Amino acid sequence: MGQAKKRKQRFLTDHTQCCYCGLPATTIDHFPPRNFFKGRHWPVGYEFPACHTCNHAKSRDEQSLGLLVRLIRFDTDPDTREFQEALTAVRNNNPILIKELVPKSAVASKLYLRNRFGSAENVGGLGLTGWRGLSIGPEANRLTDNMCVWFAQTAWYLHCHSIFEGRIIWSRIETEFLGHEAAQQIVSNLVGQPEMLRNGKNVSNDFFYRYFASDDILVSIFQFGQRPQMVFVVCATRKGAINTDLELAKLWGQRNIDLS
């Protein structure tokens, strides 16, 4: 038996249930997926047990998400070849998404950036002059929905040590909002700051998260890139653990944030 096969067998002996559905696991799944990382330098330890059905069902969406996360990064020096490859793959396999990603007009994009960063000088200082926004439609929303659910399920498995069952609430917020007091309060509670390492090299420039986990609740903020357009806030709670609509706001002092 080869090393890889032995490793897989050992992993599945320690992790018997699919972290997504709870059925017997037969494969190893990576989350965040390998194609989210430049040069496919995915972090060690982010491997999860999955049944064939769940693993297979994710793969096509992950290809599309690989393109979306590159767009979200606000990245002015994308590795062009990888970006082009991601684009071609999605063109072939998910034309609905491509159809949906219509560039906003140059005027609308300029106005958006100026409103967001205060002045044309600030926009220029960030190297974003000429950046064109894209309209987001139902397919992109479906994909980000799935991504947040998978994030919650895998983070729960990793940090709460069980198969998640309950309610997941997520929201995307513009990065600047993290400077606000209410958001700062949440972030200060997210004491879990995992390292994302690959061969000793930090890969958190591509993906980074902070979290708080207890037996009943996992709250996390994650982002792609060092200066992304938006960050994702995800909360997962066990069924009946807390009234997520009312108590969450009190617990995290985040009345100003719509997590719906």
Ligand SMILES: [Zn+2]
């Ligand atoms: Zn499964």
